[in-house]
Amino acid sequence: MKRMVTSLAMLTSLLMAGPEWMPYREGLEVAAKEKKMVIVMIASQGCEPCWYIKHEIDQDDALAATLSEVFVWVYIEVGEDPIPGGLTEFGKPTFFFLNDNGEKIDQMVGRKNIFDFTDKIEKVLKKAGV
DSSP: OHHHHHHHHHHHHHHTOSOOEEOHHHHHHHHHHHTOEEEEEEEOTTOHHHHHHHHHHHHOHHHHHHHHTTEEEEEEETTTSOOOTTOOOOSSSEEEEEOTTSOEEEEEESOOOHHHHHHHHHHHHHHHTO
16 A cells, blocks of 8 residues: 555656646647747846846745646747747746736846746736636
C-alpha cells in the first residue's frame, strides 16, 4: 500500500510539473482554440529577477495547474525571439496579459515576488470578467 501511495504521489508531481511555456504564435493559436487568456513573459538570460519569478512559477505546481486552466503561457527571450508588435519590453521581466484574441488586458513590469504576481493575476481576472 505504501509503495502505491508513493507511486501515485510521484505520478501526480510529474503531471503537474509547472506551466507549459510556448512560443508567441503557438500560444495565441492555442488560446484562441481553447478560449483561454495568455500570459506573455518577456525576459532575458542573466536577468536575476526574470529567473526568480519564472523559477517561482515553475516550482509552484498548484499555481501553475490552476492558472493553466485559464491561461496559456508564452515565453519570449530578448535577443533570441522577436517581440511582437504591440508588446514593448519596459523592463525585465515584462508580463503581458492578453485575452483569447491576443488583445492586451494588462501588464506588469520589473522585479516582483510570487505574491505580487498572484495579486496581479487576481486583478487581471477581475478586469477580464472571469
